[in-house]
Amino acid sequence: MINLTIDNTPFRVNKGTTVLEACKQAGINIPTLCYLEKIQAIGACRVCLVEIDGIKDLVASCVMPASEGMKIHTNNNRVREARKVVVELLLSEHEGDCKTCDRNEDCELQNIAHDLGIKELRYEGAKAPRYQDHSTVGLVRNSAKCISCRRCVTVCTETQSVSALFPQSRGFKTTIGPAFGHGLNTVTCVQCGQCAAVCPVGAISENDQTAEVWAALDNPALTVVVQTAPAIRAALGECFGMEPGTLVTGKMTTALRRMGFDAIFDTNFSADLTIMEEGTELLTRLKKALVDGEQVALPMFTSCSPGWIQFMEYYYPDMLPNLSTCKSPQQMMGAMVKTYYARKIGKKPEEIFMVSIMPCTAKKFEAARAEMNSSGAQDVDIVLTTRELGKMITQAGLDFQSLEDSKMDAPLGLGSGAADIFANTGGVMEAALRTAYELVTGRELPFENLHVAPVAGLEGIKEASIKIEGTLPAWSFLEGVTAKVAVVHSLGNARKLVERIRAGEAEYHFVEVMTCPGGCISGGGQPRITTDEVRKKRIAAIYAEDEGKTLRKSHENEAVAKLYEEFLGAPLGHLSHELLHTKYYAKERI
Amino acid sequence: MNKESVCAACSCERELDQEQLVDRLNEILVEYKFKDGGLIPALQIAQGLFGYLPEHVLRHIATEMNKPYSEVAGVVGFYSFFSTQPRGENVIKVCLGTACYVRGGKQVLDSIKKELSIDVGETTSDKVFTLEVARCFGACGLAPAIMINDDVHQRVKPARIKQIIAPYYANKLEEA
Structure with a gap:
């Protein structure tokens, strides 16, 4: 332990603590801009200045290690004035168009300027270089608002x-x-939006497509259908000042209905459908390998996360056969709405406007992929992020917190608890195991409360193995097989695991990959800023949603069973192949 | 640092066509590919070979060295020594370090701009000269100084510019 004083009060902190962390432990919030807990501490923005006795200049507290006997001053006139000047200089070159900025009232620079009591701009200087990048469907960049804090660079390079x-x-x-x-379209950007998720200002954001959705809602010729991903319900409340991890499924449904959507469906439904297709695909691959002695690509990787898909297309094109051919739940829903549901309500695919609410910016890209048109029209027309939905609810004049709860519509609004947990790392694997294990053995997955604890949580690369015993006759070839699975989140971890697999250092049957750290609950389109604390709260909410349901296994979803009975036939059947599966394309790395 | 890598305006490689230059670059990259800190020397050598750093060369280096193209471009943009524009046969660098600036470096620069009708970073239409500014050649005692290729010219007066650059035109004529 180290003894030090902060603002004349003695404190003890662990060795290796920075001055910034020590102050935080002492209950003092020092303003920061470039700092990002556990990800970046580079002392670049100079906002976190403090005075330390015996050091002539003020120091950046985020990179200053605390030491024995240190006397730190965080709140004297010199420190306050210096921080103010630093922020004023940033503002002097910033395109200060707060009124019309996407981040107005949700901007770290604006907040700090306010907190420091900056009431006038004393410095007038040249403005930062201005160029805008609209080259991708997922993200928009505006360099004039950039404060060069480098958070996005670090996340893009190190995390992803x-x-x-x-x-x-x-x-x-x-x-x-x-x-x-x-533009971002000239590099290997996968549009995951983690850069936008960490940007303290309005320099990187999702491509705002709310106007197109309002226009569709106003168009009487269109039936406007919406689906919401599981991760939204644990985060949307944050757009309205609610605590991270507040479940708002019912309020969100009411809001969507009041905004004028004709049908509100749950991406959970198509997540259950994904499990049916992907589980069958995995078992088929295993049968081919173990019984027929065929060459099949193993491990099989999940394919729900569009950033991961593009990452594979760019970096590991020779391993594309390892990706499950299943479309993501978003695209399965789009295809089902514009075929199965369209038929039910007597509409043509082009008379339906399909909107997705996703925690993700890469989903915008996925929906726009040319091959995602198996219904005859583009299966998903517009994807909005959680943040965009938050804005639309505000624009609609709805008082979100006081909305009553309501339920999503039949038949595609029914989802299991297994589908809920698609929102967080380890969830898709757990959902798949709940179904596959039961399908093969006739018994429930032997984990407490159905949770596969070894693959849950925020550790980067997680593994589990399950010995399959007591198989049903149809699956006797799996008797005694130890199924080995792995779960990774963030592309940096995915790369590490893929490299290990390629080097023959690791062997698995099935691997779940989510592009963003923590999974979709901290996707690039979620309310900012997502720290590990926020991630844990959202994940806890998702598990609570799962545990609160009687329906907790994908194969028990009656609406999915009915879809197979009335329309698709069987998993991996001809129609499934046409509508629910896709192809991947090697892309040149640029 | 070998001569090849520092001589940006070197004409000795000029006879090689683009394909041969890339082959040559590949031979050199073998040495730097897996070296920590190998990017900057590789870029220097590439600039020596091509005279400047065209985008296709940068992409090639990024791929070969397994480095992100954005990072390679970032390094090139950071150091003023690197140029992504074609350069003339002779590169004039005007020192605007403190001593040279105080003793009239700025006037020297203006005089060159006027004489060649180009701005800083530009190349004359006949591709004979490229104009750049620099910070200190270590010739402060003889300020203001300029460099034309490897030659340092000291105590330069704006009025003498025409006279100083004339021989470099003469070289051009001789070659012709």
């Missing part, structure tokens, strides 16, 4: 191992982006 963004040029002319001011 994609490195689409890097500081270009130097000094005042520095911009953050791909080479030579090109």
Whole structure:
């Protein structure tokens, strides 16, 4: 332990603590901009300045290790004035168009300026270089609002191992982006939006498509159908000042209905459908390998996360056969709404406008992929992020917190608890195991409360193995087999695992990959800023939603069973193949 | 640092066509590929070979060295030594370090701009000269200084610019 004083009060902190962390433990919040807990501490923005006795200059507390006997001053005139000047200088080059900025009232720079009591801009200077990037459907960048904090660079490079963004040029002319001011479409950006999720200002955001949805809702010729991903219900409340992890499924449904959507369906339904298809696909691959002695690509990787799909297309095109051919739940829903449901209500696919609410910016890209049109029209027309939905609810004048709860519509509004947990890392694997194990053995998955504890939680790479015993006759080839599975989240971890598999250092049957750290609950389209604390709260809410249901296994979803009976036939059948499965394309790395 | 890597305006490789230059680059990259800190020397050598760093060369280096293209471009943009624009046969660097600036470096620069009708970072239409500014060649005692290729010219007066650059035109004529 280290003894130090902060603002004349003695404190004890662990060795290795930074001054910023020590102050936080002492209940003092020091303003920060470039700092991102556990991800980046580089002392670049200079907002976190403190005074330390014996050191002439003020120091950036985020990178200063605490030491024995240190006397820290966080709140004297010199410190306050210095922080103010730092922020005023940032504002002097910032495109300060707060009124019309996407981040108005949700901006870290604006908040800090307010907290520091900046009432006038004393410095007038040249503005930061201005260029805008609208080259992708998922993300929009505006360099004039960028404060060069480098959070996005670190997340893109270290967390995601994609490195689409890097500081270009130097000094005042520095911009953050791909080479030579090109668009994100010229690099291996997978549009995961983690850059947008950590941006403290309005420099990177999702491509706002709310206007197109309002237009569709106003168009009497269109039947406007909406689906909501499981991760939304644990985060949307944050857009209205509610605690992270507040479940708002019922209020969200009411809001969507009041906004004028004709049918409100649950991506949970198609997550259950995914489990039926993907589980069958896995068992088929295993049968081919173990019984027929055929060459099949194993391990099989999950395919729900569009950022991960693009990552494979760019970096490991030779392993595309390892990806499950299942479309993501979003796209399965789109295809089912514009075929099965369309037929039920007597509409043509083009008379239906399909909107998705997703925690994700890459889903915008996925929906726009040329091959995602198996209904004859584009299966999903527009994808909105959680944040965009939050804005639309506000625009609709709805007082979200006081809305009553209501239920989603039949038949595609029914989802199991297994589908809920698709929202977080380990969830797809757990859902798949709940169904596959029971299908093969006739018995329930032998884990407490059906939770596969070894693959839950925020550890980067997780593994589990399950010995299959007492199989039903049809699956006797799996008797005694130890099924080995792995779960990874964030593309950096995915890359590590893929490299291990390629080097022959690890062997699995089935691997779940989610692009974002923690899974979809902290996707690029979720309310900002997502720390591990927020992740844990959202995950807890998702598990609570699962445990609160009687229906907790995908294969027990009656609406899914009815869909097979009335329309699809059987999992991996001809129609499933046409509508629910897809192909992947090797892409040149640029 | 070998001569090849520092001589941006070197004409000795000019006879090689683009394909041969890339082959040559590949031979050199073998040495730097897996070296920590190998990117900057590789870029220097590439600039020596091609005269500047065209995008296709940068992409090639990024792929070969397994580095993100954004990072390679970021490094190129950070150091003023690297140029992504074609450069003239002769590169004039005007020192605007403190001593040279105080003793009239700025006037020297203006005089060159006027004489060649180009701005900083540009190349004359006949591709004979490229104009750049620099910070200190270590010739402060003889300020203001300029460099043309490897030659340092000291105590330069704006009025003498025409005279200083004339021989470089003469070289061009001789070659012709």
